[in-house]
Amino acid sequence: MSAMGDNIDNLTARVADSGITNGTVGQGEEAVDSTNADIVTPWTVQTSSAAGVDYTKLIRLFGSQPIEDDLLRKFEQVTGKSMPPLLRRKIFFSHRDLDQILNTYANGKPFYLYTGRGPSSDAMHLGHLIPFLFTKQLQEIFDVPLIIQLTDDEKFLWKDLTLEKANELAYENAKDIIAVGFDPEKTFIFSDLDFMAQEPSFYWNILRVQKSVTYSQAKGVFGFTESDHIGKVGFPAVQAVPSFCSTFPFIFGDRKDIPCLVPCGIDQDPYFRVTRDVAPKLGFRKPALLHSGFIPSLQGAQTKMSASDPNSSVYLTDTNKQIRDKINKYAFSGGQQTLEEHREKGGNCDVDVSYQYLRFFLDDDERLEQIKQDYSSGKMLTGELKKELITVLQKLVEDHKERRAAVTPETVKLFMTRRKLKFDYPAPAKTK
Numbered sequence: 405m406s407a408m409g410d411n412i413d414n415l416t417a418r419v420a421d422s423g424i425t426n427g428t429v430g431q432g433e434e435a436v437d438s439t440n441a442d443i444v445t446p447w448t449v450q451t452s453s454a455a456g457v458d459y460t461k462l463i464r465l466f467g468s469q470p471i472e473d474d475l476l477r478k479f480e481q482v483t484g485k486s487m488p489p490l491l492r493r494k495i496f497f498s499h500r501d502l503d504q505i506l507n508t509y510a511n512g513k514p515f516y517l518y519t520g521r522g523p524s525s526d527a528m529h530l531g532h533l534i535p536f537l538f539t540k541q542l543q544e545i546f547d548v549p550l551i552i553q554l555t556d557d558e559k560f561l562w563k564d565l566t567l568e569k570a571n572e573l574a575y576e577n578a579k580d581i582i583a584v585g586f587d588p589e590k591t592f593i594f595s596d597l598d599f600m601a602q603e604p605s606f607y608w609n610i611l612r613v614q615k616s617v618t619y620s621q622a623k624g625v626f627g628f629t630e631s632d633h634i635g636k637v638g639f640p641a642v643q644a645v646p647s648f649c650s651t652f653p654f655i656f657g658d659r660k661d662i663p664c665l666v667p668c669g670i671d672q673d674p675y676f677r678v679t680r681d682v683a684p685k686l687g688f689r690k691p692a693l694l695h696s697g698f699i700p701s702l703q704g705a706q707t708k709m710s711a712s713d714p715n716s717s718v719y720l721t722d723t724n725k726q727i728r729d730k731i732n733k734y735a736f737s738g739g740q741q742t743l744e745e746h747r748e749k750g751g752n753c754d755v756d757v758s759y760q761y762l763r764f765f766l767d768d769d770e771r772l773e774q775i776k777q778d779y780s781s782g783k784m785l786t787g788e789l790k791k792e793l794i795t796v797l798q799k800l801v802e803d804h805k806e807r808r809a810a811v812t813p814e815t816v817k818l819f820m821t822r823r824k825l826k827f828d829y830p831a832p833a834k835t836k
């Protein structure tokens with residue numbers, strides 16, 4: 405099964421095998437299950453189950469590997485450091501070839517990190533922060549270069565945005581990303597629209613990928629239809645090529661063999677299935693991947709946070725009062741109807757949004773476990789649980805705002821300038 409995992413031609417077949425059918429027209433490769441109706445594509449995430457998307461099923465459908473305890477042990481063994489809480493709690497729950505990246509690192513060989521964001525709105529919310537918080541921890545643990553792609557071109561193609569606006573949003577979002585605290589000597593952030601005019605290797609690699617993927621394959625993976633414009637059909641190559649070190653000769657010189665690890669939401673996997681399929685044909689390394697699940701919206705795990713519904717998320721610009729009011733008013737509760745009933749039966753952490761958010765944002769394992777026990781037993785009430793969360797989120801957002809305010813135009817320019825990164829790597833192995 406795992407050998408098939410990368411064969412994009414097989415995907416449709418496996419979708420049929422697992423009883424999962426192609427859903428809404430034009431929505432891309434739909435992970436739609438007829439009983440649960442989970443939909444997971446780069447464009448839509450939806451499920452009818454209160455406990456959220458069925459991740460075990462997604463792993464089977466996408467052909468990736470679950471994060472298992474052995475691998476986590478290896479992570480700590482190889483790095484000599486404790487792993488990020490989001491990995492320990494298996495919020496990053498699936499991967500491709502993480503074990504190979506750990507071997508690379510253990511052998512003193514270089515690799516780099518690549519992640520990205522589609523800049524579709526000014527207002528970033530907590531969910532947008534997660535891959536970046538996680539990636540920052542990985543950068544600290546491994547001390548490797550990081551490349552962050554801002555796909556302003558993608559948002560121009562998919563949304564009702566002008567090129568000017570999409571490009572402007574890329575620079576606005578870059579400030580929030582920088583505020584997460586990446587190392588300026590080891591991090592390159594770029595807008596697709598601008599980088600295209602600066603680095604010939606970018607477009608050269610895009611062309612190589614485009615020539616290697618047929619329309620029929622792209623249609624199978626992304627669900628393009630006859631009425632989709634051709635801009636969409638060509639785009640996946642743009643998100644693919646930062647996975648190849650030869651796209652960045654000013655960082656990696658003329659090497660073609662430095663592997664990359666991509667932390668991303670599982671909804672981005674279709675892009676990287678295609679990337680991994682074409683990589684060997686082009687003489688490039690396949691990117692390794694680490695997939696996260698979704699942070700639920702305030703209303704519950706049926707949908708993820710959405711930038712377009714202000715009451716579904718906590719924004720990085722919310723005031724303390726807004727955060728308090730939103731959590732108190734909207735955060736779906738797993739508690740019981742009456743005090744007596746709650747004391748007797750306890751709350752349900754699996755569907756309780758406040759508890760779920762604490763899993764994402766409260767680093768203290770012991771405290772989290774205590775809350776879980778107290779809430780499940782009925783000792784802790786919903787109001788008390790929400791109060792814990794409000795304190796954690798207010799601090800997180802306040803700290804973020806402070807760091808963002810300190811990001812100057814010069815800092816943005818520094819991160820977004822095509823330049824050499826601080827990166828010592830051993831000489832390439834002699835080839836035959």
Ligand code: TRP
Pocket residue numbers: 518519520521522553554555558643666667668669672
């Ligand atoms: N397509 C992603 C989005 O819409 C942005 C993105 C580009 C990305 N490259 C990536 C995400 C690499 C994760 C990893 O948000």
